[in-house]
Amino acid sequence: MQLINKIIIFFVKEFKISIKNLSDLFTNIVFFFLSIFIFIFSIGPDKQVLSTFGIGILWALLLLSSTLSLKKYYHDDFNNGSLIIMHMGGLSYEFIAILKIISHFIFVQLPFLITIPIASLFVNLPYSKIILLLISFFIGSLVLSCLGSIAASMNLLNKRNFTLSSLIVMVFSIPVIIFSVGLAQSQENILSLLNILFAILLIFISISPWTSAVCIRLALANS
Amino acid sequence: MLGFLINPNKFNKLTDIILKPLFYLTAVIFLIGLILIYYSPNDYQQGSTVRIMYIHVPSAWLALLTYSIMTIYSIFALAFRIPFGFIINSAVAPIGAVFTLVCLVSGSLWGKPMWGTWWVWDARLTSVAILFIVYLIIIFINYSFEKIEVKEKIIAIFVVIGSINLPIIKFSVDWWNTLHQPASISKLSSPSIDPSMLKPLIAMTLAFTFIGLIIAILRIKTEIILRKKSI
Amino acid sequence: MLLLNNLEFKRSEKTIFENISFSANSGKIILLKGSNGSGKTTLIKTIINILEPTNGEVFWMGEKIKKNIFNFYKNTTFIMDKTTSAANLTIMENISFWKNLSLSKIKKDEVIRLLNILELTKYQNTKVMYLSMGEIKKLELTRLIIEKKKLWILDEPYNNLDSSSIEIISQTFADHADKKGIILLASHYEPNIKDLEIFNLN
Numbered sequence: 001m002q003l004i005n006k007i008i009i010f011f012v013k014e015f016k017i018s019i020k021n022l023s024d025l026f027t028n029i030v031f032f033f034l035s036i037f038i039f040i041f042s043i044g045p046d047k048q049v050l051s052t053f054g055i056g057i058l059w060a061l062l063l064l065s066s067t068l069s070l071k072k073y074y075h076d077d078f079n080n081g082s083l084i085i086m087h088m089g090g091l092s093y094e095f096i097a098i099l100k101i102i103s104h105f106i107f108v109q110l111p112f113l114i115t116i117p118i119a120s121l122f123v124n125l126p127y128s129k130i131i132l133l134l135i136s137f138f139i140g141s142l143v144l145s146c147l148g149s150i151a152a153s154m155n156l157l158n159k160r161n162f163t164l165s166s167l168i169v170m171v172f173s174i175p176v177i178i179f180s181v182g183l184a185q186s187q188e189n190i191l192s193l194l195n196i197l198f199a200i201l202l203i204f205i206s207i208s209p210w211t212s213a214v215c216i217r218l219a220l221a222n223s
Numbered sequence: 224m225l226g227f228l229i230n231p232n233k234f235n236k237l238t239d240i241i242l243k244p245l246f247y248l249t250a251v252i253f254l255i256g257l258i259l260i261y262y263s264p265n266d267y268q269q270g271s272t273v274r275i276m277y278i279h280v281p282s283a284w285l286a287l288l289t290y291s292i293m294t295i296y297s298i299f300a301l302a303f304r305i306p307f308g309f310i311i312n313s314a315v316a317p318i319g320a321v322f323t324l325v326c327l328v329s330g331s332l333w334g335k336p337m338w339g340t341w342w343v344w345d346a347r348l349t350s351v352a353i354l355f356i357v358y359l360i361i362i363f364i365n366y367s368f369e370k371i372e373v374k375e376k377i378i379a380i381f382v383v384i385g386s387i388n389l390p391i392i393k394f395s396v397d398w399w400n401t402l403h404q405p406a407s408i409s410k411l412s413s414p415s416i417d418p419s420m421l422k423p424l425i426a427m428t429l430a431f432t433f434i435g436l437i438i439a440i441l442r443i444k445t446e447i448i449l450r451k452k453s454i
Numbered sequence: 455m456l457l458l459n460n461l462e463f464k465r466s467e468k469t470i471f472e473n474i475s476f477s478a479n480s481g482k483i484i485l486l487k488g489s490n491g492s493g494k495t496t497l498i499k500t501i502i503n504i505l506e507p508t509n510g511e512v513f514w515m516g517e518k519i520k521k522n523i524f525n526f527y528k529n530t531t532f533i534m535d536k537t538t539s540a541a542n543l544t545i546m547e548n549i550s551f552w553k554n555l556s557l558s559k560i561k562k563d564e565v566i567r568l569l570n571i572l573e574l575t576k577y578q579n580t581k582v583m584y585l586s587m588g589e590i591k592k593l594e595l596t597r598l599i600i601e602k603k604k605l606w607i608l609d610e611p612y613n614n615l616d617s618s619s620i621e622i623i624s625q626t627f628a629d630h631a632d633k634k635g636i637i638l639l640a641s642h643y644e645p646n647i648k649d650l651e652i653f654n655l656n
Binding site: 150154157158159160161164167168171172174207211214215218219222 | 353356357360363364366367368369370372373376377380381384385
């Protein structure tokens with residue numbers, strides 16, 4: 001019961017903070033749309049071309065936009081010591097990482113999910129593909145949240161070269177991209193691709209809290 | 224007996240003795256390899272371009288071997304707190320990166336006359352290219368953290384997670400039907416390569432391994448000295 | 455209650471501190487005194503188990519804290535030299551977060567009275583980022599009262615405070631010691647509190 005109270009408190013705080021930083025979120029979404037526009041300007045507005053490349057473009061740009069918010073992941077809480085306070089409030093670092101992943105998924109990735117139907121209008125996607133794209137993004141963005149947790153916690157003490165965290169996310173996101181785009185584009189073997197995507201999700205869900213906790217402990221001990 | 228594998232001092236002592244003979248041995252094997260390559264037959268399909276293989280295969284083997292060594296040392300270093308593993312990681316990563324680059328470049332040069340293109344998005348080529356980027360990220364991590372205690376552990380964690388890529392590279396040609404030819408040497412039953420080609424290949428692989436070993440020893444020694452200085 | 459047994463910490467072969475043993479029983483105020491770089495913060499981080507000691511143990515209620523860390527945390531308030539308030543939340547939002555996280559049963563009028571004493575009432579609904587350093591520090595120190603824990607561990611609590619606030623804080627420490635609490639301070643400033651036990655780190 002106490003634990004549930006603490007979880008609720010955590011999410012209330014995250015919610016308040018993300019409400020107050022709403023403009024950051026909108027900046028990311030505008031970045032997403034603007035890069036779609038730039039993509040279309042650069043390859044030309046041919047409808048046939050756009051509908052073949054559309055899903056790939058959307059997924060790649062979603063990945064890039066979600067790496068923009070990596071610095072928000074643990075840095076504020078780490079710099080002002082809230083991580084220690086939460087830990088002393090009875091939450092283990094692993095559990096904090098899980099909560100952070102969920103809150104990142106809800107407050108950063110899900111808003112993109114809402115904008116995807118609008119974005120897919122620009123690249124001329126057929127209606128049936130949009131649903132598949134939404135499903136693949138729902139699972140894939142959870143994986144991206146896990147990866148973001150690993151990358152951000154690794155770079156807590158990295159003061160010079162923060163682009164590194166984006167690189168780490170992008171390297172590990174390659175299988176997610178392959179199978180998500182495959183899922184959104186496929187006609188027949190949807191179920192098997194969905195299973196593979198779930199398997200990747202399970203792997204990263206099981207890895208990332210531990211890895212993040214190790215990195216957070218390391219950063220706290222050396223700050 | 225195997226203390227030199229985890230103890231910097233013993234490592235230094237052993238390598239001081241071993242380094243010079245190893246150097247001469249490598250030179251001899253390399254020379255033998257080159258002579259054998261010169262007298263090796265042309266492939267009936269590929270002509271003399273087949274000789275790129277004698278650089279391509281050893282460097283690919285070393286790229287994977289280096290990463291496997293790093294993975295094993297990272298796991299040991301993290302689990303049993305053996306600081307020597309961290310030294311190995313930061314010393315050996317650039318070597319692996321260079322061999323991966325050699326593998327990619329020679330493969331690309333081989334691909335142009337054979338497949339008619341410098342690059343194809345084939346499973347094995349892609350996964351080796353990713354391995355190269357993983358190596359680069361390890362080097363970047365090495366240079367972007369101030370404290371040694373932090374960066375060595377982060378590198379080790381990254382290496383362990385990145386090792387997911389290894390089996391993908393190794394088995395990519397078996398799992399997916401690709402343009403890249405399947406393994407022809409390590410088949411357990413009988414190698415599908417002619418002995419006249421196998422001999423120079425083995426010589427070159429040995430030579431490359433020893434070259435990598437010598438550079439690794441030198442770099443590890445430097446790393447040990449650097450760490451003593453910074454502490 | 456709190457017992458440090460032969461604590462030692464080395465960072466890459468360099469000894470930060472060694473042979474530190476003392477015990478703190480109910481009603482005691484202990485000041486860890488030392489010049490800059492004498493390892494005050496490191497010692498406090500070791501006690502709180504953020505850093506692992508290379509040697510020695512910390513005991514709380516006769517148990518090694520490593521074995522039952524959350525039991526130790528349940529009785530501890532830790533004030534860092536950093537400020538743990540979230541910059542874009544208001545004072546009241548921060549306080550309610552701390553209150554709920556530590557499951558404290560402090561009443562609303564008690565919080566108001568606390569803010570009154572520290573002269574923070576008029577900023578109740580101001581975001582923390584608009585406060586001055588001293589005010590943020592004072593807000594941080596309200597955690598001591600809000601969380602209602604037995605053991606207080608403070609790292610440089612007197613930084614950025616004016617003399618009247620120092621007076622109030624010292625008074626609070628004395629009250630807490632009277633109520634059988636334990637206080638562990640690390641500071642280079644020596645406050646004016648009676649029964650202050652000084653532990654020199656140099």
